Amino acid sequence: MRFSNLGSGSSGNSTLVEAGPAGRPTRLLVDCGFSMRELGRRLALRGVELGQIDAVFVTHEHGDHVGCALTLARRHGVRLCMSAGTWAALRRKAGLDESDAEPAFLQVLSCGDRLDLGALQLQPFGVPHDAREPLQLRVHDGQHHLGLLTDLGEVTDAVAQALGGCDALLLETNHDRDMLAAGPYPWVLKRRISGRFGHLENSLSAALLQRLHHAGLRHVVAAHLSRQNNTPELAAQALAAALGTGVQDVLVADPVHGCGWLDLH
Numbered sequence: 280m281r282f283s284n285l286g287s288g289s290s291g292n293s294t295l296v297e298a299g300p301a302g303r304p305t306r307l308l309v310d311c312g313f314s315m316r317e318l319g320r321r322l323a324l325r326g327v328e329l330g331q332i333d334a335v336f337v338t339h340e341h342g343d344h345v346g347c348a349l350t351l352a353r354r355h356g357v358r359l360c361m362s363a364g365t366w367a368a369l370r371r372k373a374g375l376d377e378s379d380a381e382p383a384f385l386q387v388l389s390c391g392d393r394l395d396l397g398a399l400q401l402q403p404f405g406v407p408h409d410a411r412e413p414l415q416l417r418v419h420d421g422q423h424h425l426g427l428l429t430d431l432g433e434v435t436d437a438v439a440q441a442l443g444g445c446d447a448l449l450l451e452t453n454h455d456r457d458m459l460a461a462g463p464y465p466w467v468l469k470r471r472i473s474g475r476f477g478h479l480e481n482s483l484s485a486a487l488l489q490r491l492h493h494a495g496l497r498h499v500v501a502a503h504l505s506r507q508n509n510t511p512e513l514a515a516q517a518l519a520a521a522l523g524t525g526v527q528d529v530l531v532a533d534p535v536h537g538c539g540w541l542d543l544h
Contacts, residue, residue: 280399280420280543284449285321286313287429287502288534291343293318294427294449295325298398298420305397308335309416309427312346315354325540334358334386334396336403339410339430340368349373352384360386360394360401364412390414404441406431409476417441423543425449426491429503432477434487442491446543447498449532450488452517453478454508462508472508481509481517489521498541502532 280298287294291312299305306327311318319329335348335357349369352359359382361369366387370377381387388394390405400421403414408430415438416427426442429451442448459469459480471477479487488499499522501514511531519526530538 280423280425281540282425282447282449282543283325283540284500284502284532284537285318285325286534286537287449287532288504288506289343290534291317291346292429292503293321293346294537295322295327296399296418296425297327300398305399306332307396307399307401307418308332309418310338310344310346311335311348311351312343315347315350318347318351321537330355332357334360336401336414336416337361337365337369338415339408339413340365340372341410341430344430345369345372352382357384358386358396359384360388360396360403362389362403362412362414363387365410365414368411388414402441404438406438407433407435407476409471415441417445423447425543428487429453429479431479432473432475434479434483439487439490442487444493444495445491446495447500447541448488448491448496449500449502450484450518451479451503452481452484452501452509452514453503454480454505455510455513456480456482458510458513459505459508464507472505478503478505481514484514485517485521488518492522497543498530499528500530500532500538500541504531504534506534 426445
């Protein structure tokens with residue numbers, strides 16, 4: 280099992296997860312917040328084609344996470360997995376008739392569900408965020424577990440429990456509290472970002488990581504950084520302090536380049 284972030288930030292988010300036989304692995308995208316052309320380009324850099332994606336798990340309906348999901352599903356027969364609330368919001372945005380039957384490619388999931396997808400099992404869990412019914416994800420191949428957590432304003436006990444014992448974590452480190460407070464954003468936007476339904480700031484992400492740290496944790500990736508209200512250095516420092524190690528042990532997902540393949544086996 281391995282994963283690669285294709286890009287993370289307000290301009291678009293997507294993470295590729297792969298497991299199974301080398302000849303025909305199961306490939307899952309967690310979000311696909313890019314155009315078809317851009318998604319295809321980023322996948323090609325990982326040696327993967329659009330038609331080789333088996334499913335997309337959409338965490339919530341915001342554009343930097345949905346992107347070309349509907350187009351990808353229609354053109355390539357890719358399964359779309361999301362909550363009922365996310366689908367309702369996405370259907371409305373796309374101008375689809377609510378009286379129409381649900382498309383065959385849709386898989387509606389709820390917090391606490393388990394979905395077998397080839398060599399992978401998906402375990403979605405709910406988070407506090409200003410979306411219709413947001414879900415984040417734990418995914419595993421029966422042996423190795425990856426936790427993906429972005430777009431939430433606070434860490435609940437349920438969120439921490441959902442990620443316990445993971446071999447790798449991709450964690451939102453959206454903003455530095457002081458940079459946000461001193462920055463140019465209007466007060467209303469600052470309040471939304473820092474609120475319990477907004478985005479996770481560095482120290483809260485670090486506190487969660489300290490709670491989740493264990494001897495088997497192999498990879499930590501800082502993700503969904505704000506270009507205006509954070510820096511890769513601050514995010515890495517916060518998470519490294521939680522691990523009790525150096526910043527070289529924390530990867531930062533870049534908005535343009537993401538991060539390379541990370542193996543869990």
